[in-house]
Amino acid sequence: MNLKNLSDSKLVNLYCTGSDDALSVLIYRYQEKIYTSIYLLVRNEALAEDIFQDTFIKVIETLRRKQYNDEGKFLPWVMRIAHNLCVDYFRKIKRVPKIVTTEGYDIFEVLPFVADQPEVALQRNQTVETVRQLLDQLPEEQREIVILRHYANLSFKEIAAITNISINTALGRMRYALLNIRKMIAEKQIAL
Numbered sequence: 086m087n088l089k090n091l092s093d094s095k096l097v098n099l100y101c102t103g104s105d106d107a108l109s110v111l112i113y114r115y116q117e118k119i120y121t122s123i124y125l126l127v128r129n130e131a132l133a134e135d136i137f138q139d140t141f142i143k144v145i146e147t148l149r150r151k152q153y154n155d156e157g158k159f160l161p162w163v164m165r166i167a168h169n170l171c172v173d174y175f176r177k178i179k180r181v182p183k184i185v186t187t188e189g190y191d192i193f194e195v196l197p198f199v200a201d202q203p204e205v206a207l208q209r210n211q212t213v214e215t216v217r218q219l220l221d222q223l224p225e226e227q228r229e230i231v232i233l234r235h236y237a238n239l240s241f242k243e244i245a246a247i248t249n250i251s252i253n254t255a256l257g258r259m260r261y262a263l264l265n266i267r268k269m270i271a272e273k274q275i276a277l
Contacts, residue, residue: 165247230244
């Protein structure tokens with residue numbers, strides 16, 4: 086049986102009946118989205134790796150205790166766990182989580198790109214740098230929504246659940262983020 090073609094629900098059920106390979110497939114399927122989201126929240130590679138591992142420890146514990154309520158929403162459930170662990174970390178050190186792109190950090194570094202011709206790669210790098218700078222200037226709440234929506238590919242319903250806000254608030258923050266980005270592009274006459 087090829088586990089890679091099975092749905093998340095079937096893989097969860099297989100893991101609960103003793104197939105460790107099923108969990109490996111689930112982790113592999115979503116590791117990039119989950120890790121990227123964690124990293125963009127905590128801004129530290131080692132910490133992101135620790136929280137990623139802690140996330141899957143919680144997932145394993147919950148699955149083994151048979152406390153997972155399978156509604157076909159495995160990724161949003163795991164993202165919620167990861168987000169809560171990030172919030173817990175910031176509460177523990179008594180600082181507010183910031184999604185700030187530091188000098189020299191490219192949010193696209195963790196996303197795989199196919200090698201292009203040099204001109205295309207140069208143009209992409211310039212566009213990526215411009216987008217990074219625009220994201221840096223957004224308020225924290227708006228940046229978080231943009232990152233979860235566009236880099237983790239989550240729905241607004243999933244984002245609302247993860248961040249403990251209403252769907253309307255998530256939609257509003259995204260709307261204001263886009264308006265702010267458009268305003269900055271117009272004011273600075275930026276070409277993307």
